[in-house]
Amino acid sequence: MQTNFTPEQLADPATASSEGVIRKCVHCGFCTATCPTYVLLGDELDSPRGRIYMIKDMLENDKAPSAEVVKHVDRCLSCLSCMTTCPSGVNYMHLVDHARAYIHEHYDRPWHEKMLRSILAWVLPYPGRFRLALNAAKLGRPFAPLFVGVLRPFAAMLALAPRRLPPKASIAPSRVPDPKGRVAMLQGCAEPVLRPEFRAAAVRVLNRAGYDVVFAAGEGCCGALVHHMGREEDGLAAARRNVDAWIREVQTGGLDAIIVTASGCGTTIKDYGFMLRNDPAYAAKAEWVSGLAKDISELLIDAHLPPGDGRGLTVAYHAACSLQHGQKVTEAPKRLLAQAGYIVRTPIEAHLCCGSAGTYNILQPEIAGQLGDRKAANLARLNADVIATGNIGCAMQIAPRSGIPVVHTIELLDWATGGPIPPQMAARPHDDG
Ligand code: SF4
Ligand code: SF4
Numbered sequence: 135m136q137t138n139f140t141p142e143q144l145a146d147p148a149t150a151s152s153e154g155v156i157r158k159c160v161h162c163g164f165c166t167a168t169c170p171t172y173v174l175l176g177d178e179l180d181s182p183r184g185r186i187y188m189i190k191d192m193l194e195n196d197k198a199p200s201a202e203v204v205k206h207v208d209r210c211l212s213c214l215s216c217m218t219t220c221p222s223g224v225n226y227m228h229l230v231d232h233a234r235a236y237i238h239e240h241y242d243r244p245w246h247e248k249m250l251r252s253i254l255a256w257v258l259p260y261p262g263r264f265r266l267a268l269n270a271a272k273l274g275r276p277f278a279p280l281f282v283g284v285l286r287p288f289a290a291m292l293a294l295a296p297r298r299l300p301p302k303a304s305i306a307p308s309r310v311p312d313p314k315g316r317v318a319m320l321q322g323c324a325e326p327v328l329r330p331e332f333r334a335a336a337v338r339v340l341n342r343a344g345y346d347v348v349f350a351a352g353e354g355c356c357g358a359l360v361h362h363m364g365r366e367e368d369g370l371a372a373a374r375r376n377v378d379a380w381i382r383e384v385q386t387g388g389l390d391a392i393i394v395t396a397s398g399c400g401t402t403i404k405d406y407g408f409m410l411r412n413d414p415a416y417a418a419k420a421e422w423v424s425g426l427a428k429d430i431s432e433l434l435i436d437a438h439l440p441p442g443d444g445r446g447l448t449v450a451y452h453a454a455c456s457l458q459h460g461q462k463v464t465e466a467p468k469r470l471l472a473q474a475g476y477i478v479r480t481p482i483e484a485h486l487c488c489g490s491a492g493t494y495n496i497l498q499p500e501i502a503g504q505l506g507d508r509k510a511a512n513l514a515r516l517n518a519d520v521i522a523t524g525n526i527g528c529a530m531q532i533a534p535r536s537g538i539p540v541v542h543t544i545e546l547l548d549w550a551t552g553g554p555i556p557p558q559m560a561a562r563p564h565d566d567g
Contacts, residue, residue, distance in 0.1 A: 135156050135157060135158075135159045135160070135161060135186070135190070136157075137153050137156055137157055137190065137194065138194050139153050139193075139194055143193075143194075143196070147411075147412050148232050148235070149193060149232075151228055151232065152189070152193055152228070152229050152232045152233075155224055155225050155226070155228055155229040156186060156189075156190050156229065158222045158223055158224045158225075159183070159186050159220075159222060159224045160222050161183055162221065162222070163181075163183050164219050164220065164221060165181065165182040165183060165215075165216035165219045165220050165224075165226075166178070166181040166182065166183060167219070168215045168216065168218070168219045168485055168486075169181050169182050169215060169216055170211060170213060170215065170486050170487045170489075170501075170505055171209050171210065171211065171501065172184075173486065174501060174504055174505070175209075175501075177206075179202075179206045180206055180209055180210075182216035182220075182224075182226055184206065185206055185207060185210060185230065185233075186224070186226070186229065188203045188206060188207070189203075189207070189229060189230070189232075189233040192233070192236065193232075193233075193236065198240050198241070199236065199237045199240055199241040203237075204237055204241055204243075207230065207233050207234065207237060208497065208498065209498060209501060210230055211455070211487050211489070211491040211494050211505075212227065212230060212231075212362055212491060212492070212494075213455035213459060213487035213491060214226065214227055214401075214455060214456075214459035214460050215455060215459050215485050215486065215487065217459055218458070218459045218462075218485065227405070227460070228408065231361065231362075234362065234363065234364035235364045235365075235366040236364075237364055238363070238364030238365060238366070239364075244284065246284050246285060247284075250287055250288065250291075250496070250497070251363055251497075254359070254363070254493050254496065254497075255359070255360050255363060255365055255368060258323060258324060258355075258359050258493070259323045259354065259355035259357070259359055259360065259372065260323065260354075260355070261323050261324075261326055261327050264323060264324060264327050265299065265302070265327050267295075268295045268296065268299055268327065269299065271291070271292050271295035272295065272297070274292050275292050275293070275295070277292075278292040278293060286499060286500075287496050287497055287498075287499055289499075290495065290496050290499035290502075291496045294495060294496065294530070296328065296530075299327070299328075300328075300329070300330055300331070300557070302330075303326070303330035303331075303334065305326070305330060305333050305334050305337060306337075307319075307337070307346075307347050307348045307349045308337050308338075308341050308346075308347050309341075309346045309347075310341050310344060310345070310346060312344075313344055313345060313346040314343075314344035314345065315344070315345050315346070315390035315391070316345065316346040316348065316387055316388055316389060316390055317340060317345050317346070317347055317348070317389065317390055317391045317392070317393045317433070318347075318348050318349065318350045318353075318380060318383050318389050318391075318392050318393065319333065319336060319337065319340070319347055319348075319349060319392075319393045319394075319395070320353070320356065320392065320393065320394045320395070320396070320399055320400075320403070321333070321349050321353060321354075322355070322356070322395075322396055322399060322526075323354065323355040323359075324396075324526055324527075325395065325396050325526040328526060328530060329526055329529065329542070331542075331545060331556065331557050332395050332396075332526065332542040332544060332545065333395060335542065335544045335545045335547075335548035335549075335553060335556070336393070336395050336430055336544045336548075338548050338553045339430075339434065339439070339544055339547050339548050339551065339553070340393065340430075340433075340434075342439065342440060342551055342552065343433075343434060343437035343438070343439050344437070345390075345433075345437075347393075348383060348387065348389075350376075350379040350380050350382065350383040351379060351382070352375065352378065352379040352382070353375070353376050353379035353380065354372065354375060354376065355372055356372060356373075356376060356399040356402045356403050357369040357370070357371070357372030357373050357376075357402060358398055358399055358401070358402035358492060359492050359493060360372065361402060361409075362492050362493070363493065369402075369409065370409060370410065370413075373402075373406045373409055373410055373416075373420065374410065374413075374416055374420075376403070376406075376423070377406060377410070377416055377419050377420050377423050380392055380423050380426070381419050381422075381423070384426075389426060390426075391426055391427070391428045391433055392423065392426045392427045392428065393428055393429075393430050393433060394427060394428070394429055394430065395430050395524070395542065395544060396524075396525055396526050396527075397429055397454045397456040397457035397460065397461065397463075397524045397525040398454070398456040398460075398492060398525050398526075398527055400427060400428075400429045400456065400457070400460075400461055401456040401457075401460030401461055403423065403424065403427040404424050404427050404460075404461060405424065406420040406421075406423055406424045406427075407420045407421035407422075407423075407424040407425070408424075429457060429461060429463050429466075429524065430524075430544055431457075431463060431466040431467040431470055431524065431543065431544075432463055432466055434466070434470055434547070435466040435469060435470060439470070439473070439474070439547065439551055440551050440552070441473075441474075441475075441551075442473065442474030442475045442476075442547065442550030442551045443474075443475050443550050444471070444474050444475025444476035444477070444546075444550050445475070445550075446475075446477070447476055447477070447519040447520060448476070448477040448478075448479060448516070448517070448518040448519050448520075449471050449476045449477065449478050449479070449518055449519070449520055449521070449522050449546060450479055450480075450481060450513045450516040450518035450520070450521045450522070450538075451467060451468050451471065451478050451479070451480050451521075451522050451523070451543075452481070452484075452488065452509070452513060452521055452522065452523040452528055452532060452540075453467075453480070453484050453485075453523075453524075454523055454524050454525035454527075454528045455487045455491070456525055457524050457525065458484075458485070459485075463524075467522070467524055467543045468480070470543065470547055471522060471543060471546060471547070474546065474547050474550035474551065475550055476546060476550070479516040479518055480516075481509075481512035481513050481515065481516055482512050482515070483508070483509075483512050486505065486508070486509065487505055487509075488505055488506055488509040488510075488528050488531045488532055489501065489502035489503065489504070489505030489506040489509070489531055490502070490506075490525075490527035490528050490530065490531035490532075491527065492527060495527075495531055502531070506531050506532065506535055507535060509531075509532060509535075510532055510535035510536050513532065513536065514536070514537065518538065519538060520538055520539050520540075520541060520546070520556075520559060521536060521538060521539070521540045521541070522540075522541055522542065522543045522545075522546055523540065523541075523542065523543065524542065524543050524544075526542075529541070529542065533558075539556065539558035539559045539561075540558065541556040541558050541559065542556075
């Protein structure tokens with residue numbers, strides 16, 4: 135696509151990067167067919183190609199974002215399905231991230247949107263605050279019907295809070311005799327509050343595969359949640375803090391990998407090198423950290439886990455967008471489940487997002503709800519015993535819509551290789567034997 139940026143505009147590294155992305159687009163429109171918002175809404179402006187045109191016009195002309203442009207960019211899930219489909223290698227992720235940051239800087243959102251976004255940015259990345267907020271949401275749930283119209287996202291936020299929270303769990307790092315390697319595991323923000331069993335299972339499986347597992351002191355939220363809301367500085371601050379924490383760990387004990395159990399976080403950590411490319415103090419370190427980051431399935435596929443006993447159960451595998459489109463990890467989780475003795479099935483429309491997408495199911499509850507229902511229906515057609523996924527957001531989005539347990543892939547691998555039954559399954563009519 136031809137562009138018309140001035141040399142002054144291109145002196146800004148973010149604009150220069152976006153210009154390179156836009157120029158790669160040949161406006162073929164292949165991406166529209168696999169874009170969830172275009173599939174649902176049928177509007178070119180809610181397709182990747184339409185958004186690219188709007189973002190180009192906004193950036194080229196230094197325009198203040200219009201309410202119309204903001205509406206269509208906000209409706210993008212950042213699911214990156216378009217990147218998988220695009221034959222031209224358009225890095226839509228970097229373009230939409232820039233557009234979101236530009237909108238955050240130049241657009242005066244209505245008060246209720248500003249308030250909601252500020253609450254989310256203040257609460258979600260901090261496990262202590264998040265836990266308190268979820269407990270408060272239980273008290274607020276009866277008032278949810280009062281939030282109508284523009285306040286509907288507040289009702290969605292209350293509805294998404296689980297009715298029961300698992301008890302606060304303290305998961306310890308763990309070593310093995312004669313380890314084959316040493317890995318740091320991301321401790322995360324939302325996952326340890328909502329499903330602490332994911333990380334507990336991950337530590338056991340990594341130990342069983344022969345790895346020492348450490349938690350880096352000072353590490354916290356990966357920054358994805360604020361980054362995707364356009365809060366660029368907050369996202370970069372989180373990235374710098376984590377880079378520092380992991381580099382300290384590398385210097386003190388060496389690290390073979392940084393293991394991530396939430397694929398949404400993994401996609402962002404693998405992008406730290408790009409995010410911090412213009413910071414001379416961090417560019418090289420961030421690139422190194424990104425190179426060390428691995429989804430847990432990427433490490434385990436080469437780790438020779440002991441043979442598993444999948445008990446003949448059928449698993450419906452839900453591929454999180456951040457894993458299949460963001461990281462291009464598509465086969466490892468399914469192969470690991472099959473090697474562990476499970477029968478693995480994948481649903482139709484596996485490429486389409488479930489609607490979770492970070493804070494999307496709060497900020498865009500109608501579209502998220504439609505995508506969630508569609509995904510749950512496609513998974514239900516598989517007649518499986520359990521649904522497995524590699525991302526906490528997907529698990530929380532699909533579970534309330536599903537009649538069967540929704541667990542992390544790593545919980546099933548743990549169970550099959552000697553660990554306990556996943557708690558979500560223990561509560562249902564499956565035995566441990
Ligand atoms: S598929 Fe790629 S090149 Fe074609 S319109 Fe979409 S983003 Fe542009
Ligand atoms: S990231 Fe997903 S929702 Fe956004 S334009 Fe691409 S395919 Fe569509």
